[in-house]
Amino acid sequence: MDYRVIKEGDLFFLTGLNGDIVLGDDQGHGLYTKDTRFLSRMEAFIDGEKPSLLSSAGDKSYVASFRLMKEAKDEGAVEVHRERFIYSGILYERCTLTNYFVGDSHFEFSVSFDADFQDMFLVRKYRTGEVGRMEEIRTGDLEMTLAYMGADNLRRQTRISWDADGGQADQTGTVSFPLSLKPQEQKVITFCITPMTEQHPAAEPLTYEEGLKKLEASYEEWYENSSRVQSDSALFSGLYQRGLQDLRMLTTDVGFGDTTVAGLPWFAVPFGRDSLITALFMLPVNPQHAKGTLRTLAAYQGEKTDPWRDEQPGKIMHEIRYGELVTTNQSPFSPYYGTIDSTPLFLALIGEYYRWTGDLSLAEELKPNMLRALDYIDASLEAGSGFMAYKQEAEKGFPNQGWKDSANSIIHENGEYAESPIALSEVQGYVYQAKASLVPVFAELGEPERARRLETEAAELRARFESAFWMEDEMCYAIALDKDLRQVRSVSSNPGHLLMSGLPEESRAKAQSKRMLRSDMFNGYGIRTMSTDSTGYYPMSYHNGSVWPHDNAMILLGLGKQGFKDEAGKVISGLLQASAHFEYQRLPELFCGHDAKLGYPVPYPTTCSPQAWAAGTSIAFLQAMLGLYPNAARKEIALSPFLPEGMNELKAERIAIGNGHLSVFVVREAGSSTFKVQVLENTTGFNLVD
Structure with a gap:
């Protein structure tokens, strides 16, 4: 830097x-x-x-x-x-x-x-x-x-x-x-x-x-209240400790509990998407962090229709600012709501928080916010012919409103930019995950009818999505549908997030995972945001060929959940190698998509560092390597570890799950790809399953 x-x-x-x-x-x-x-x-x-x-x-x-x-x-x-x-x-x-x-x-x-x-x-x-x-x-x-x-x-x-x-x-x-x-x-x-x-x-x-x-002393307390990790990989141990320290640095409280700002220097404020994804990554080390994030975003949930701020009732904000231009109404960021994914991610985080902790009290507290968010999503699905789509309303807002929010990020094969309303693939996955993960929550809250309806709606969305987004010739999903429901046929990283949501059917999930690791997508250090063969690709772009650690981490959570260990190991190894080239082993917001044959990752010129969801990437590594996916509704913890090349031992202590902690020690069997797992502590109240 x-x-x-x-x-x-x-x-x-x-x-x-x-x-x-x-x-x-x-x-x-x-x-x-x-x-x-x-x-x-x-x-x-x-x-x-x-x-x-x-x-x-x-x-x-x-x-x-x-x-x-x-x-x-x-x-x-x-x-x-x-x-x-x-x-x-x-x-x-x-x-x-x-x-x-x-x-x-x-x-x-x-x-x-x-x-x-x-x-x-x-x-x-x-x-x-x-x-x-x-x-x-x-x-x-x-x-x-x-x-x-x-x-x-x-x-x-x-x-x-x-x-x-x-x-x-x-x-x-x-x-x-x-x-x-x-x-x-x-x-x-x-x-x-x-x-x-x-x-x-x-x-x-x-x-x-x-x-x-x-x-x-406040940092020592942070470390004490977070999961502790040791491994024989100096790269992973260093990256994990750096990430944990940076997450503490990026923590703030604007009046509703701890959350993370997006990144320094220019995004030192709570965001919707960024703060939610960071809290999602942090569940294995500090699930309580999700509570402050959810309460903060619930406090600013949209209440009215306001095109100036892209606000709609029930919508979760994108970004809030506090400066003079905002307080004099010369800027719409008070807060600004121009994002399509914060609302389903808000609900998905509530569902995942419950899966990790079994704590229903937060869902009870936020139930009015959940219902308003579900109403907003359902209205958006209806308006978008069955898919959640965005269209810019605010004059000074964002034309693209997914995580790839640059103006040129959604591009057709012929070089034309997709016209809105645009339905992004990963957003449909977030909606699916939100509805599916809230089924046991509402069942436990004594609303079985709502739970059944959410389950049905998730299944119906899955069927619509599979029919509309799959590209058989590319063996992966399209990045988006445009205003005419035409596929935007870029091969991109966005559909990789679907694996985390659980939306794709089994054979397509496998094909999608393999497609992302082909050489046009995987540059040796990570999965590119766009294939080198797609129209609009260039490695120095912000969203059309660069590598974003958090994007890879979202994909990793899905690869781990689906059991695609070889693919997950390849991504982890690549990003670990990349981290060695950055100052203090701090993964930046993004880096250029040049091939790793250069011998080093090419820095992106104006990246944020430190950045919250990049700092949380090593925690996603940990969860994927452990194959760790709790389910409070079943009182079970799925645990199916693997270690990437170059790592033979991993100890993770005091992972907060349920009402207690899980500590495990994973060792590679000599000269093999099999692993011995020793459970050092399990006070969670959950049973371990393969």
Whole structure:
């Protein structure tokens, strides 16, 4: 990555590799909360010059550190060690200055600050709009405050304080410290930077050490409450630990319990699809995370028909924003509902959460939301000739509203873009999974008639789908149907999600799984989003030939569920090899679809990293490798493990299922493809089955 980013709660800080946000920055660097940039400049100087970079580290998701120096050739240097983290809404930065000259060193250390309070959409040049005005900088003893009165009449402020006497702040936003250090003497200066609004007043800063100790303790608690994994594959163990750490970093609570934001730097807000899929991946390590996600999305469920926001009653949102353009109704993201898949995924997650936990209380709590979502889906099915389809209504919304939401992602063989309403293949699978997985839920809730109706509707959708989407010549399903119910005959990864839903009949499920692993789809590192033989393919695309780890993980959950272990092992091995090439073994949002014969995965230029559903990919690996699929209605746990090439041992401890935990140890039999399974703990109340 060419940036460093840390996040905690609603606050994240994005800078260059030297830790600075430079004056006139055009990279979007800054300190953000509520989709507003509360710091747009932070540059360190020694005697008015920028020190040079020695090292930059972000191996811990929650701490970043930088070593810089200003030297006089052959004489010595002043080193600046910058360390930062965020805790309880405050950015802490500790600057340690060390004199490495042989004699006393006299110099001025200064840091220049500014805040433009721009809406995230303005920073990204994604929107334009009317905005407010800056106010004069206020300076005081050991602090200064930058302020802005927004077009929404909300005053936004950034308070910058420091703990070293002698610092002088001027009206340009620069704080200067005249220093005199003996050889190897150090001076430590700590800054606390606090975004504030009338709705969110400032908290009192802790000491640097106290704040860091509390932050690290929260991570230890996260690890303690998550499943623990060990293996003899350093790649898998490293990827799993990185993913678990990044998921903690990306966790937030907007008032309804923990959920994940989509990714950094540009999508640090709850999403429908992204947050739901991430929670689905996280079920083996932390099923309680699903509760906060579902409650958050239920709180924003659509209530009326509003074309401005693509809102309809019962619909689950796509994305919510909080910046000035939203609060002044210049943008429809308050929230925006232009997605076709969030609503069935919302219901599918409720069903899967029940399968893992047997907890009916959440379904009882969310029953009104479930019924409204089912009504919305049924109305959409009726309007779409039996399939759930989308059509853009909002002028400033998205033309394509599945997970491949770029404008060119749904393309016919002749090169024409499909016209909406468009019915995506995977969305029909999500609808099928939603209805089928809620059958035992409603049966347990004392509504057998509704349960029977959902079962019938799922079967009828399956029959319609098999008739309309199957491409016999390609031995796989079409990506979509267009407005005339014509197949969009791209060979793509989308239908791979159907395996997770359980929709395809057995022979077609097998054919679909094999089709995705042919060389035109599988590049050696992962399954491409589009076949190299399909119209519109190019490897550097966003959705037409790139490789998305989360897309592969969705497919993996289905390959594992259907028992296609060879195919699953190939995908896992490829992505593990790819992960070794990315900084800190952090799988990005996507990478280019070039063949692995190059010897390395080609990075996509503007990918999010870290990104929630990419971080959750290793957990999907774990579930697929264990062949782990609980069923609370039957009080059973399907367990049918395998290990990919290069892995011979896997221990997974304290997997939360039912009312307890499952711990297992899987070992490959010497020189074979068979595996011995030792159950170390089973307090779930469920029986194990093959």
